[in-house]
Amino acid sequence: MISALVLIIVTAFLIYYILKPKLPPNFPPGPANFPIVGGSLFLSKIGKNTHDAFHKLGDLYGPLTGLYLGNLPAIVINGYEQAKELFARDDFNHRPSIFSVSYPWGGRALGVFFSNGRLWQENRRFALRHLRDFGFGKTSMEGLIHEEAEECIETMNKELKKTKDSVITIHDKFGVSVINILWAIMGGTRYRHDDEEFKKMLNVIQESFRSGSPSGNLVNAYPFLRHFPYFKQNFQALVSGAEAIIEMLEKSIEEHKKNRDPSAPRDLIDVYLQAIEDSKDDPDTVFFKDQLVQLCEDLFAAGAESTSNSIAFCILHMVRNPDCQEKVQKELDAVVGKNRFPSFEDKANLPYTFAVISEAFRISPVAPISVPHMNIEDTKLLGYNVPKGTSVMVNFPSINLDKKYWGDPEVFRPERFLDESGNFIKAKLDHVHGFGAGKRQCLGEPLARMSNYLLVAAVLQRFKFEIVPGQPKPTTDPIDGFTIAPQPFSAKVTPRY
Numbered sequence: 001m002i003s004a005l006v007l008i009i010v011t012a013f014l015i016y017y018i019l020k021p022k023l024p025p026n027f028p029p030g031p032a033n034f035p036i037v038g039g040s041l042f043l044s045k046i047g048k049n050t051h052d053a054f055h056k057l058g059d060l061y062g063p064l065t066g067l068y069l070g071n072l073p074a075i076v077i078n079g080y081e082q083a084k085e086l087f088a089r090d091d092f093n094h095r096p097s098i099f100s101v102s103y104p105w106g107g108r109a110l111g112v113f114f115s116n117g118r119l120w121q122e123n124r125r126f127a128l129r130h131l132r133d134f135g136f137g138k139t140s141m142e143g144l145i146h147e148e149a150e151e152c153i154e155t156m157n158k159e160l161k162k163t164k165d166s167v168i169t170i171h172d173k174f175g176v177s178v179i180n181i182l183w184a185i186m187g188g189t190r191y192r193h194d195d196e197e198f199k200k201m202l203n204v205i206q207e208s209f210r211s212g213s214p215s216g217n218l219v220n221a222y223p224f225l226r227h228f229p230y231f232k233q234n235f236q237a238l239v240s241g242a243e244a245i246i247e248m249l250e251k252s253i254e255e256h257k258k259n260r261d262p263s264a265p266r267d268l269i270d271v272y273l274q275a276i277e278d279s280k281d282d283p284d285t286v287f288f289k290d291q292l293v294q295l296c297e298d299l300f301a302a303g304a305e306s307t308s309n310s311i312a313f314c315i316l317h318m319v320r321n322p323d324c325q326e327k328v329q330k331e332l333d334a335v336v337g338k339n340r341f342p343s344f345e346d347k348a349n350l351p352y353t354f355a356v357i358s359e360a361f362r363i364s365p366v367a368p369i370s371v372p373h374m375n376i377e378d379t380k381l382l383g384y385n386v387p388k389g390t391s392v393m394v395n396f397p398s399i400n401l402d403k404k405y406w407g408d409p410e411v412f413r414p415e416r417f418l419d420e421s422g423n424f425i426k427a428k429l430d431h432v433h434g435f436g437a438g439k440r441q442c443l444g445e446p447l448a449r450m451s452n453y454l455l456v457a458a459v460l461q462r463f464k465f466e467i468v469p470g471q472p473k474p475t476t477d478p479i480d481g482f483t484i485a486p487q488p489f490s491a492k493v494t495p496r497y
């Protein structure tokens with residue numbers, strides 16, 4: 001009996017020892033790692049959500065923390081200088097392969113977000129060049145964004161007419177506008193804001209973002225788990241958003257094929273179809289149909305949720321800080337007036353409005369953790385050994401909420417971005433991160449910033465947003481996921497004119 005017990009204990013120890021992740025010598029310090037889950041249990045114990053846990057790793061282990069996420073070595077970076085070093089390094093420009101992302105393509109990493117090598121480089125360059133040609137982030141987009149602002153305001157006015165107390169939900173008001181802006185560039189049709197089918201699809205996309213996590217989840221580390229209860233559901237939520245968008249994109253691409261005129265491309269899909277045609281005899285071509293679908297899906301998925309949640313967070317901060325909201329509205333009234341929407345050109349004359357948008361993004365960056373970067377050769381980072389295949393992520397709040405730089409980082413105080421004469425201090429934006437930097441920097445940043453500014457300014461010009469009478473301030477604590485979202489919130493909304 002005793003010898004059987006000893007045998008069980010010794011075997012258990014042996015299995016534990018064999019499965020326990022082996023950290024390389026001189027790897028950054030970090031928590032204990034257990035077989036299968038690595039340091040994930042520790043993370044769930046120390047933080048309210050992934051980025052909160054990553055933040056605490058910084059307090060516990062310093063700017064670089066080494067740990068295992070599932071079965072993969074990872075480094076979490078907390079700190080401005082350390083993040084700058086990572087983003088400047090071309091040897092960390094690879095992306096790890098993520099099972100749930102490549103699953104719809106039979107294991108191929110397509111698109112630009114998670115692709116690598118020549119496929120990534122040439123498609124990123126192609127997308128940037130042609131998106132610019134179609135007005136991406138330029139003033140020519142302004143009219144389109146203003147049309148969406150008008151629709152958005154009209155939808156809110158219609159909803160307000162149906163209420164007795166002028167209370168409506170806010171978190172869900174910007175998704176359709178942002179998608180219509182993205183869709184217009186890519187080549188899709190415009191959706192009405194009350195289209196029920198479209199709203200359903202939007203929900204599926206949002207669900208899939210809430211089910212993910214920048215640090216990955218167990219199904220991505222151990223794909224066989226997707227066949228088991230609980231994991232099956234989680235995995236389905238993760239891939240169903242992508243599958244819904246892929247279906248819609250494939251339909252649109254087929255329509256483009258039927259009626260495009262090669263001499264007059266209308267949008268990104270048209271120019272890409274031409275690139276496929278032009279390279280059809282090249283066996284090494286990086287332009288092909290599945291790649292086009294995933295490229296559009298990347299732009300759509302990366303841009304829609306993040307931008308609309310950014311706008312919603314900004315309005316949330318306005319509800320919580322009525323004095324700041326009043327100052328924005330005074331500035332808008334004085335500079336823009338009431339007869340037109342704020343324009344791109346007004347930007348320079350709206351320093352307070354800009355300070356508010358920057359402060360909201362500093363406190364609530366919707367992608368708080370960079371997409372994982374990876375090295376494909378053994379290397380060193382800031383003196384530590386980094387074995388090939390390590391995922392390296394930056395925790396942006398460690399920069400945006402750095403006490404040493406900001407003094408009172410938790411306080412919403414737009415004035416921190418203004419000098420004594422009320423001018424916007426652009427240099428401070430260097431310490432507000434959320435789009436990454438270097439060669440993997442967000443490809444949609446100009447469009448995201450422009451849509452954010454024009455839509456926020458337009459709705460603040462037209463409406464006053466207040467705390468719902470008798471209720472506490474809506475919380476800034478986010479819902480966690482691949483990106484973060486504000487918790488559903490409502491406000492008392494009063495048209496200003």
Ligand code: HEM
Binds near residue numbers: 298369435
């Ligand atoms: C507020 C809005 C947005 C935020 C906060 C955001 C944030 C980010 C972040 C943090 C990354 C990863 C950077 C890194 O790996 O270091 C990224 C990558 C990317 N973003 Fe955005 N993004 C936003 C909007 C958009 C929009 C509107 C688009 C498309 C139209 C877009 C397209 C992409 C793409 C394609 C990548 C992958 C780039 C690559 O790997 O080469 N994003 N974004």
